[in-house]
Amino acid sequence: MAQQYFDLDTLKFLLYQVHNVQEVLNQTKYSDHDVASIDLFLNSVKDFSDKELYPYFKEMDENPAHFKDGEIIVHPQVNKYMKAAGEMGLLAGNFSYxxxxxxxxxxxxxxxxxxxxxxNNHLPGYIGLTVGAAELITHFGNKMLNETYVSKMLDGTWGGTMCLTEPQAGSSLSDIITSATPDGDTYKIHGQKIFISGGDYKGAENIVHLVLARIKGAPAGTKGISLFVVPKNRPNADGSLISNNVQTVTDFEKMGQKGYCTTHLFFGDKENCQGWLVGEPNQGLKYMFLMMNGARIAVGRGATAIATAAYHASLQYANERAQGRKLSSNGKKDAEQEQTLIINHPDVRRMLLLQKVIAEGSLSLVLLTSKYHDFSNSLSDENEREKYRLLLEILTPIVKTYPSEMGKLGVDNGVQVLGGYGFCSDYILQQYLRDIRISAIYEGTTGIQSQDLLGRKITMDNGKALQLLSEEIVKTIKVCSSYESLAPNAQKLGLKLELAQQVIQSLMAYAMKGDYERFLADASPFMEFFSTILLGWLWLDMGKEAQEALNDGNQEYSSAFYESKLHSMRFFFKYELPKTSGLAEILMDKESLTIGSDNKVFQ
Incomplete structure (x- = not known):
């Protein structure tokens, strides 16, 4: 039986019915597209992925990217994929005409x-980083930079990266020391960057690095950081390429995503590395962070994809593996009976349903956040654009974190479904578990995202973003209250929304007193608390669409399909949403146990 790594019907249900993509297509910016053309596009991507991505997934883990003789060797499919993705328009998708x-x-x-x-979560990152680098150039670069680099990046001929992290400066970007010395119309770049995804590999004609560096004499801290285009090979006037003194030092060997190279780069060891300033001096971090919403959505999307694939792998196993027997009415097992499939055991079903609600809820979150992104850029009414900008801002740390953290839990449950086989390399679940672990670290750790949510997004514009999000949730609660099958869960969600207000008021008391360390000390438990309530809303919304489809006799999908969404919604409200009560107790407890410098507590 061929492995199914996701369910196309679920994706289309969320895209077309739950999040009504037609509302986005109605905007002038996107009016050249329609549902029929998008359907064809997604079907073609599925066919392409079946042939060119999935067959190489396990192979890329078993034959990882590695450093040899000054170069990084990657699987041959990387270069093939870059070229094919360029031809299909997969890199150029969200760029303007x-x-x-x-x-x-x-x-x-x-x-x-x-x-x-x-x-195959190892391959798309190569085009994702290229797209991110090209976006920075199109938004902030001059005509020369756009004409020189963008077209070759979008057709997959050249790769791209974003270079932030340095050996002495991980998440603390204010400590960057890579330097940029004026040299006529360009700058001489000198310094090191680490953890650069897709940073270099054999067979790539060129890699275009977007590098954060300090111009000599710039202010200290984040205010003195500028952004530069620094290609591996710089183009001559005749179009030929010469080395730009960007040296690959090594490739980091990782526990997962082994086919996706992660490099250590040295710029200018021979003092001959040229960089071109992007935009204005000392605005580099501002430019880079304008792209961070998309990057953080991308991390959440990737984690969602891994969790989804892991769910389908464990579901298939549970439907094929016979073990044990069901209990009879007297509470005993009949050894004479044939073994039953493990999917018939309640605890296995619980683990599978947990995987399902995490994966499908995360996908709904990714698509909703993407819709808010589209509205914030395309609506004609300025006030409406601002509304969706604020909604996008408050969801961004959540869309990055919930799929990463809960997706990890979901995949871990998938390993458990397989039992001992889940721990063996012959089965794919262990690879998914290793692959997803990086998601909670990419583009800002869970702790950083949690502080962003509580410290910035909840409080921004005097709580305006939180107010707008609460209004959206209340709308769904009101509609669902009129359905007999949904009303109990609508009531539960309403009570949780009130609980969230109590928790936020309790925490804000510390901020009002200027005790910001205490205010943010439990930001990560708050992220879990708030995210779970948010996912409750998304599942209630999915339940609403499924119930309405059943009521209307909508045959776009089977009755069993819609019933499965309602069952999953009820599972989330029984098994996941109640966890917020315990988290609220933690968050409103006055005792402080993590603040202080007395390390004796760790003895």
């Missing part, structure tokens, strides 16, 4: 990339 793109909405582009990542 003026930049040579397809001008697809982010919600469609993320649906497409989700399919690819579910098939």
């Amino acid at each position: 003026d930049d040579g793109g397809l001008q697809l909405p982010a919600i469609v582009n993320n649906a497409s990339t989700f399919i690819q990542e579910a098939a």
Whole structure:
């Protein structure tokens, strides 16, 4: 039986019915696209992923990227994929027509990339970093930079990266020391960057690095950071390429995503590395962070894809593996009976349903956040654009974190479904568990995202973003209260929304007194608390669409399909949402146990 790594019907249900992509397509910016053309596009991406991504997934883990003779050796499929993705327009998808793109909405582009990542999470990162680097150039670079680099990046000829982290400066970007010395119309770049995804590999004609560095004499801290285009090979006037003194030092050997190279780069060891300033001096971090919403959505999307693929792998195993017998009415097992499939055991079903609600809820979150991104860029009414910008801001740390943290839990349960086989390399679950672990670290750790949510997004514009999000949730609660099958869960969610207000008021008391360390000390438990309530809303919304489809006799999908969504919603409300009560107790407890410098507590 062929392995299914995601369910296309679920993706389309969320895209077309739950999140109504037509509302996005109604905007002038995206009016050249329609549901029929998007359907064809997603089907073609699925076919492409079946043939060119999924078959190489396990192989890329077993034959990882590695450093040899000054170069990084990657699987041959990497270069093939870059070229094919360029030809299909997968890199150019969300770029404007003026930049040579397809001008697809982010919600469609993320649906497409989700399919690819579910098939093989090692490959799409190569085009993802290239897209991110090209976006920075199109948004902030001058005409020369756009004409020189963008077209070759979007057709997959050249790769791209974003270079932030340095050996002495991990998440603390204010400590960056890579230097940029004026040299005529360019700058001489000198310094090191580490953990650069897709940073270099054999067979790549060129890699275009977007590098954060300090111009000599710039202010200290984040205010003195500028952004530069620094290609591995710089183009001559005749179009030929010469080395730009960007040296690959090594490739980091990782526990997962082994086919996706992660490099250590040295710029200018021979003092001959040229960089071109992007935009204005000392604005580099501002430019980079304008792209971070997309990058953080991408991390959450990738984690969602891995969790989804792991769910389908463990579901298939549970439908094929016979072991044990069901209990009879007297509470005993009849040894004369044939063994039953493990999917018939209640605890296995619980683990599978947990995987399902995490994966499908996360996908709904990714698509909703993408829709808000589209609205914030395309609506004609300025006030409406601002509304969706604020909604996007408050969801961004959540869309990065919930799929990463809970997806990890979901995959771990998938390993448990397989029992001893889940721990063996002959089965794919252990690879998914290793692959997803990095997601909670990429683009800012869970702790950083949690502090962003509580310290910035909850409080921004005097709580305006939180107010707007609460209004959206209340709308769904009111509609669902009129359905007999949904009303009990709508009531539960309403009570949890009130609980969230109590928790936030309790924590804000510390901020009002200026005790910000105490205010943010439990930001990570708050992230879990708030995210779980948010996912309750998304599952209630999915339940609403499923119930309405059943009531209307909608035959787009089977009755069993819609019933499965309602069952999953009820599972989330029984097994996941109640956990917020315990988290609220933690968050409102006055005792402080993690603040202080007395390390005797660790003895």
